Amino acid sequence: MAATKQQRPPADWSLETRGNVSATATGMLAVAAGAVAAHTFQVEPEWIALGALPAVLGSIVRSTRKAATTPALLFRMLRVIGAGGWATYAVATGPWDRYTLLALGIAGVSSGALAPLFETGPRATGHSRALVLRRTTRLAQDWEARILRVAKLAVRIEEVSYWDTGAGFTLYGVLPLGGATRAQLAAHSDSLAADARLPDGCTVEVTKGRHRGGFTLHVSTVNRLTEDIAWPEDLQMRPITEPKQLGEHRDSTPVLVNLRQACVIVTGQTGSGKTTTLNGLIWRGGMCPDSLVTIMDMNGGGLAHAWLRTWLEGVTDRPAIDWAAGDPEEGLALSQWLVDVCHDRKTTYAHLKIDADLTLQPVSADVPAIICVVDEGGEVLSPTTRDPVKAKIRDNLEEVQRIGRDVGVRLIIASLRATQDMVAANIVKQSTVRIGMFVQDEAELNYLFGWRLPYGLEDLHGPGTGFVQTLETPLRPWKAGNVKPSMIRRAAIHIANHRTDLDAAGVAVGGRVYAERLERMRARFTVETAVPAVPAGLPVPAGPDPRTAPAPQDGPRRLVVLRGGAADWPDPAEIAAAARAAGPSFAGRYNLEPDRQDPPLRAEQVQTLPAPAGDPLASLGNLQDLPPVLRLSLNAMDDADDVRMHSEDLAAALGLPKRELGLLLREIGVRPLSAPFERNGRPRRGYDIRDLHLAALRIREGLQDVPQAVAQWSA
Secondary structure, three states, X not given: OOOOOOOOOOOOOOOOOOOHHHXXXXXXXXXXXXXXXXXHOOOOHHHHHHHHHHHHHHHHHHHHHOXXXXXXXHXXXXXXXXXXXXXXXXXXXXXXXXXXXXXHHHHHHHHHHHHHHHOOOEOOOOOOOOOEEOOOOHHHHHHHHHHHHHHOOOOEEEEEEEOOOOOEEEEEEEOOOOOOOHHHHHOOHHHHHHHOOOOOOXXXXXXXXXXXXXXEEEEEOOOHHHOOOEOOOOOOOOOOOOOEEEEEEOOOOEEEEOOOOOOEEEXXXXXXXXXXXXXXXXXXHHOOOOEEEEEEEOOOOHHHHHHHHHHHOOOOOOOOOOEEEOOHHHHHHHHHHHHHHHHHHHHHOHHHHHHHOOOXXXXXXXXXXXXXXXXXXXXXXXXOOOOHHHHHXXXXXXXXXXXXXXXXXXXXXXXXXXXXXXXXXXXXXXXXXXXXXXXOOHHHHHHHHOOOOOOOHHHOOOOOEEEEEOOOOOOEEEEEOEOOHHHHXXXXXXXXXXXXXXXXXXXXXXXXXXXXXXXXXHHHHOOOOOOOOOOOOOOOOOOOOHHHOOXXXXXXOEEEOOOOOHHHOOOHHHHHHHHHHHHHHHHHHOOOOOOOOOOOOOOOOEEEOOOOOOOOOOOOOOOXXXXXXXXXXXXXXXXXXXXXXXXXXXXXXXXXXXHHXXXXXXXXXXXXXXXXXXXXXXXXXXXXXXXXXXXXXXXXXXXXXXXXHHHOOOO
């Protein structure tokens, strides 16, 4: 039997490399052969060096076309530069020197050994992630098998990217053909998390992919919501049209909201982080050169206190908050003004929208946006309320929601509960940004988000965590940045010194009600002062109107005489203004002595003090019997030959800090003027000598007690 003759495969004499070793050997031989040929034909070394430059450029182009990583590109460049440098040296000195050949061997072997460390394939693209792995990796294969096992979908994972925080990873995949949808995959998110044995609080979130047939899976392996999210204390004024960051999602991506266009609703039980979220929204709205923030809080204005404190202490000349309402009557005035501003801007500034060729009126420092933050919204937003004032406030806010977007008037509404009896359905429907903080009743979150909550309370982690949904982003868990009181103080000072003022049209619409808001705010939010009378023209609750009695004729300023210590008295000037506005019913409307059982004093118990005329010091005579701070303040104004003096200048004349001066004068009923005035080209707030004169008369008449701290103070 003839033996079978095996035919050997033909030899392959091509120069194509078949691995890292052959590539290294081929490269070394090519460089050596080129150097020998150039030396034989006596080519000048300079030409070899110049020839290396196109080789370097070609290496860059080839690496770029192959989407090589940056380290790989640099490695290839150095390899070409090294080869060109050796060839230039070999041509100049001769290629047969043993040390020259040894250098080539060492360089070639080193290049071949290091190549696998740099040839890592295409660089990561999209989402700025730290690492991209292809579907052949074990992680991608595991999740393909898991999705097939749990959701019965044969998906293909194309990319895996790890989060910069190390708290999880994201899978980018494609659904199988045949009509599979993301909704089918999202319905099994809890099952996938359980199958992957993720820690408690970690979830699988399904979001949009790069097309309708794609999907993105955010898999958290560390519960980021358990960590404290630091608030980015940025004190730069940025336009309101820029998205504002409030906190972070589970994967550390920022939570962004557009305050120019969106109305916001925030709900959450006591201790859930709702107030922290509101402070963050106030911060972002205030840190805009083209917006003003107002606050409406029916429970005494607690939210506004931290933002007004620097103004009340005299640290700033104006408050960070343009208008703060702490009671229903003031809230009604604020809400009505917002409605009137919306209607006025639609005609007064209609040309701005046309000139800018925009669908929304542009906002600027000249015509700023207005943001109204309504805390404890359940006090006024309940559809079942029977209080006529609160019902009117609710109607006004609903109207602002409907018509305010075009003219830059937006609402941020907060409520302790998200239920039908606490927040009207219209308020929820018109809120394009919905934030539900931690609650114990999951039904409240379903009412807020439309009964389609794909998460459970187990996805949250106590105070500061919640769910957020905007027009741009789907419903996702998040955690609010922690805004501390010390941060609020610094922000309030910065906002007060840099924010804009209301446009002239808005001031005209508000009239006296807007012009006198700062006096009412100071009285409301200062502990030792009583609430002044409501300005004439404001609506009042239904029932007998105490202002129907004829008001007294204008005359000299009057002072209401009260029993008790002077420390318990409101500012006499404010009481006098309130008495003139309210008439004989004044004492019945204000409880001026809450700790006494005596019947309230009546308006008949008013004593006339002479108003200062001409030289304010002439009628005072010897000033030695007055408290030192009052005597020196009067002398300082007399020396300056002026009836008004800025707070800084007066404090400097007395040699004490401005804040200490304000506290001492306040104890004897003297306060800075509400409006700034100009001296030496500087508009600042300060004191009027007539107020000091009246304080001196009150002390001499026995109508004003002098506290011990004021009497014992010395310069």
